[in-house]
Amino acid sequence: MSGRKKVFLSILTVLVLMTLGVVGYVGKIYFDIRATVNESYEASERIETELDYLAGDPFSILLLGTDEGDLERAEHGRTDTMIVATVNPKKELTTLVSLPRDTYTEIIGQGFHDKINHAYAFGGISTSIATVENLLDIPIDYYAQIDLKGMKELVDLVGGVEVNNSFSFHYEGVDFPIGKLQLDGEDARKYSRMRYEDPDGDYGRQNRQRQILTGFLDQARSVNTLANYKEMLDVIGENTQTNISWETSQMLFRHYRTALNHVNSEQLTGVGFTGDGVTGEHGISYQMIAEEELTRIQNELKNQLK
Numbered sequence: 001m002s003g004r005k006k007v008f009l010s011i012l013t014v015l016v017l018m019t020l021g022v023v024g025y026v027g028k029i030y031f032d033i034r035a036t037v038n039e040s041y042e043a044s045e046r047i048e049t050e051l052d053y054l055a056g057d058p059f060s061i062l063l064l065g066t067d068e069g070d071l072e073r074a075e076h077g078r079t080d081t082m083i084v085a086t087v088n089p090k091k092e093l094t095t096l097v098s099l100p101r102d103t104y105t106e107i108i109g110q111g112f113h114d115k116i117n118h119a120y121a122f123g124g125i126s127t128s129i130a131t132v133e134n135l136l137d138i139p140i141d142y143y144a145q146i147d148l149k150g151m152k153e154l155v156d157l158v159g160g161v162e163v164n165n166s167f168s169f170h171y172e173g174v175d176f177p178i179g180k181l182q183l184d185g186e187d188a189r190k191y192s193r194m195r196y197e198d199p200d201g202d203y204g205r206q207n208r209q210r211q212i213l214t215g216f217l218d219q220a221r222s223v224n225t226l227a228n229y230k231e232m233l234d235v236i237g238e239n240t241q242t243n244i245s246w247e248t249s250q251m252l253f254r255h256y257r258t259a260l261n262h263v264n265s266e267q268l269t270g271v272g273f274t275g276d277g278v279t280g281e282h283g284i285s286y287q288m289i290a291e292e293e294l295t296r297i298q299n300e301l302k303n304q305l306k
Contacts, residue, residue: 035233035237040236040237040240040241040242042241042242042243051141053248053251053252053255053256054255056088056089056090056255056256058086058087058088058089058090058091058304058305058306059086059087059141059142059305060084060085060086060087060138060139060140060141060142060301060305061084061085061086061087061140061141061142061143061144062082062083062084062128062129062132062140062142062143062144063081063082063083063084063085063143063144063145064079064081064082064120064125064128064143064144064145064146065079065080065081065082065145065146065147065151065209066078066079066080066120066145066146066147078101078117078118078120078121079101079116079117079119079120079128080101080117080193080209081098081101081206081209082098082099082101082116082117082128082132083096083097083098083099084096084097084099084132084136084138084140084301085097086301086304086305087256087259088259088304088305089255089256089257089258089259091259091304092258092259092261092262093259093261093262093263093264093304094259094260094262094263094264095263095264095265095266095300095301095304096263096264096265096266097136097265097266097267097268097297097300097301098206098210098265098266098267098268099116099132099135099268100116100202100203100206100268100269100270100287101115101116101117101202102115102116102117102202102270102272102285102286102287103115103116103117103135103268103270103286103287103289104116104270104273104279104280104286104287104288104289105131105134105135105289106131106134106135107119107122107127107131108127108130108131108133108134109122109123109127109130110122110123110127113279113280114280114281115286116131116132116135119131119132125143125145125241128143129143135294136294136297136298136301137298137302138298138301138302138305139305142242142243142244143242143243144240144241144242144244145240145241145242146239146240147239147240149239150235150236150238150239150240151185151188151189151192151212151213151216151239152185152186152188152189153185153235153239154185154216154232154235154236155183155184155185155188155212155215155216156184156185157231157232157235158216158219158232159219160182160183160184160185160188160219161182161183161188161212161215161216161218161219162180162181162182162183162215162218163180163181163183163188163191163208163211163212163215164179164180164181164211165177165178165179165180165181165191166178167198167199169194169197169198170197171190171191171193171194171197172190174187174190176191176194183212183215188212188215191208191211191212192205192208192209192211192212193205194208201272202287203267203269206267266297266300268289268293268294268297269289269293270286270287270288270289270290270293271287271288271290272285272286272287272288273285273286273287273288274286
């Protein structure tokens with residue numbers, strides 16, 4: 001996938017609302033969109049963002065895809081998708097960094113190391129934010145979370161998505177042959193969750209998740225989507241959480257759109273290892289990030305926040 005197409009997760013909320021907002025500055029649609037943003041809003045006690053929007057200060061977003069509602073799970077879910085995005089309108093650039101869910105790192109506030117996606121299970125969004133800030137050595141200004149159950153419903157509302165599958169596999173009763181596939185919400189969920197048959201493991205799964213998100217956005221931009229706008233807003237309101245308020249979203253829409261002119265995608269890459277009871281839990285698979293690789297990503301993100 002090209003860098004431009006690897007669009008970050010918060011667009012699931014922000015750009016969908018922008019798309020609908022093209023005709024939403026008058027009448028009922030405007031008020032419905034504002035109500036949905038307000039419903040999804042939840043501040044984080046860890047984040048105190050002071051940005052000069054008029055000056056175009058760059059900012060960062062932690063984007064989380066969780067599984068709390070998927071498969072009717074009752075426990076506090078884990079983050080199947082973790083992406084850090086930096087948005088810089090002066091450079092007309094958005095940089096996306098996908099974090100492997102099995103990254104072995106310190107879980108802030110817990111006093112031990114574990115997989116980075118477990119941070120959410122231990123302490124929710126605030127622990128995920130603290131852990132990512134510690135790993136990448138940058139501040140997180142905003143977050144956006146969507147439950148995978150909501151993603152499935154949104155895919156159905158736009159009439160399904162098209163993906164280009166690079167290898168044939170079978171998962172949960174469905175065959176996914178090589179080539180272009182048209183997927184409904186349930187098949188999109190399965191397509192994006194398979195991991196163990198993928199030769200690239202979790203990295204391959206992250207790529208397929210981005211395909212689903214991109215396919216959804218392609219469909220959401222169509223005029224036909226406006227017929228389902230209220231249903232889409234209902235799903236977004238029920239399945240998303242963000243500290244981007246209505247007022248902030250308006251400022252971002254007005255002053256930060258140029259940052260989407262160029263989208264640069266990166267992948268934090270580790271080396272797999274099995275825990276021995278000293279480093280990691282015995283018999284559990286992790287990804288160890290080499291110091292050189294971590295420094296590379298840290299420097300790139302810091303450069304984009306200047």
